[in-house]
Amino acid sequence: MYTFDYQRPASTAAAAAAFQGETRYLAGGQSLVQAMKLRLSSSERLVDLGGIAELKGITVEPGKVTIGAMTTHAAVANSAEVRKALPALAELTGGIGDPAVRNMGTIGGSIANADPAACYPAAVLGLGATVITNQRQIPGDGFFTGLYETALKPGELITAVSFPVPQRAAYIKYKQPASRFALVGVFVAQTAGGVRVAVTGAAGSVFRCQPIEAALAKSFTPEAAKAVKVSADGLNADLHASAAYRAAMISVMASRAVVAALAR
Ligand SMILES: Cc1cc2nc3c(=O)[nH]c(=O)nc-3n(C[C@H](O)[C@H](O)[C@H](O)COP(=O)(O)OP(=O)(O)OC[C@H]3O[C@@H](n4cnc5c(N)ncnc54)[C@H](O)[C@@H]3O)c2cc1C
Structure with a gap:
């Protein structure tokens, strides 16, 4: 692993402000830290999103389930509200990796990473979800643009994903x-x-x-x-x-x- 600067801001605005030069956001670290250890990825600075309370949580409204970017797969899988409103999503997250991955990995990290074999992207596209960032709302149909590529601009931070409830x-x-x-x-x-x-x-x-x-x-x-x-x-x-x-x-x-x- 190469050396890097590490910051842990307490708000989304502070995280975006800290994104300068060769920076990456750090969520659950389940993909990024491995890539850094293998020297497949190097950044001058990591901005850890783990201390930002506003990025965590699940909101269930009539016809819509919204999940904060830093919500873990385990939190979604174990949410009684998600299991009732959108059981397909709870089951999908319950089948990601193993308990360690589910307790660390997040929805924001999963879809920003856009691994071609990841599970969450199938739900984003399959349900026509909306990816909410600190700058705009991106329709799920236009979010994944290629192998490990998304419509996110440099420094753009996913804050939540909103899933319409299907029949x-x-x-x-x-x-x-x-x-x-x-x-x-x-x-x-x-x-x-x-x-x-x-x-x-x-x-x-x-x-x-x-x-x-x-x-x-x-x-x-x-x-x-x-x-x-x-x-x-x-x-x-x-x-x-x-x-x-x-x-x-x-x-x-x-x-x-x-x-x-x-x-x-
Ligand atoms: C052993 C193992 C098995 C796995 N099995 C599965 C599986 O079966 N199905 C599956 O879907 N996934 C699987 N995963 C991946 C796992 O779901 C990770 O959660 C996911 O790849 C990355 O999420 P993370 O929160 O750890 O993000 P990180 O690794 O921290 O970050 C990944 C990327 O996203 C960027 N990023 C993170 N958060 C944001 C944000 N809010 N806004 C913008 N950019 C952001 C980072 O800069 C980085 O480039 C597995 C991983 C491991 C290690």
Whole structure:
């Protein structure tokens, strides 16, 4: 690890003011600290968001669940309010990594990191969430722009994420057994604006799967999802799975997510 300056401000405004030059925000450190230890990432300064109370917490209102950026995965998974209003999100967070990761990792860090196999991005896209920053509101459909890339500008700080409550939703992932990240994860939601299907783990970035969305819009059944033959073009191929295998798993995971959504 390279040497760096460390600051721990007490407000969002002070954190943004401390972001000067080669700076990074530090949330749960579950991705960033490992990258720094491996010398894959170096920063002159870390601005630790852990002392900012206004970034933590969950607000459930009619039709909307808003989660502060520094809220941990465990807090979301264990929230009785989230489990009631948006059970798919509570289950998704309960399946992230292991207890240590869930107790440290945060929603803001997860979506800012935009790991192509992370779970939260599938919920952001699958529900059409809004990412709230200290500068603006970014629609979920435009937030993830590529491999570890987002629409965030340098120094822009995520303060919260607001999820509309769907009629039904579920997330199912086929785990990479060592890391527990998604080899393929599919979030399916029936919303006021139609069916949304978001896929993580299969490509360089989370994406919506229009062929399955169209099939489920006609018939919201597991059979309809499973019958879709997803193209393997552009999907990841590595030692864990070929592109063709991932393509097949998208339909299978989508059909299982529909079963779970219908069971609510
Ligand atoms: C063993 C292991 C297993 C895991 N398994 C899974 C899994 O199954 N599913 C899954 O989804 N994830 C998984 N993760 C990742 C985990 O969810 C982390 O929480 C996530 O990658 C990063 O969140 P963090 O809060 O630790 O952020 P950090 O590591 O602190 O930061 C990550 C990045 O986000 C930036 N950042 C942080 N907060 C903000 C903010 N508020 N505004 C702007 N930028 C910000 C940082 O500058 C940094 O670039 C796993 C991690 C580990 C170590």
